Amino acid sequence: MRRRALLGIFVILLVVGAYGVYVVSYPQYPKINKCVNPFREVKPIHQTQENWSKIHFIFAVLTNRDLLKLAKPWNIDYNLTWVSKFKLQYGKEQVSMTAIAIVLKNHKRAVVMYKFSKPVDGVYTLTKVLSFSNNTAHVTSMIINGYEIQTSSCVNECGSCNILEHCESYCCEPCANTQCMAYCAAPGCYLACGWLPYPIALPCWMACAGFCCEYVCCGQEGGKCVPNYIGP
DSSP, rough: OOHHHHHHHHHHHHHHHHHHHHHHHOOOOOOSSOOGGGGGSSSEEEEEEEEHHHHHHHHHTTTOOOHHHHGGGGGGEEEEEEEEEEEEEETEEEEEEEEEEEETSSEEEEEEEEEEEEETTEEEEEEEEEEHHHHEEEEEEOOOOOOEOOSSOOOBBBBGOOTEEEEEEESSSSSSSSSHHHHHHHHHHHHHHSSSSSTTTTHHHHHEEEEEEEIIIIIIIEEEEEOOOOOO
């Protein structure tokens, strides 16, 4: 009984502390007014797969506005969560990237977030929402630096953007080329993701081999016209 009470107090303190971090210290990233794909600008140097506890995941979700908006802690299937950390070469400097993939309990949606230690072509965070239906997966929305873009279908609008808009390109069929993935992805990714059925395996591959999925082995690229951001 005493142990349960202590556990309850710990959870309450965790939630309060996480909310304080969320409110006080969450950075405000700039909106991007150009077509970018950060994975085109980097080369992977080193990768490690992380084994986060459930408490670690809950804290990560509670302290990140994008994740909290898309995946509440009580809706996550913690048996289908993956984290990888990367060192990337970006021009003449090195940056780190954390990739987090989460599948929701209904197994109809997943969230994959990439977070860079320094902006890569202006991108600090890139979050994708995957929807699963009829054994297929579709990217239904993206959040870049905290700004959401709806991507209901894989179309390229970029030739029709007006002067008040810019094009956001994205991979709407990540990890689609299986032969390419066999050549590009690290062997450890096959141990982590190879046994999973499609499309549940997709967020695992995106977290473990984001560079391959989002750029080298992308099956189809889409483009979305979005309004230019005019700062204060």
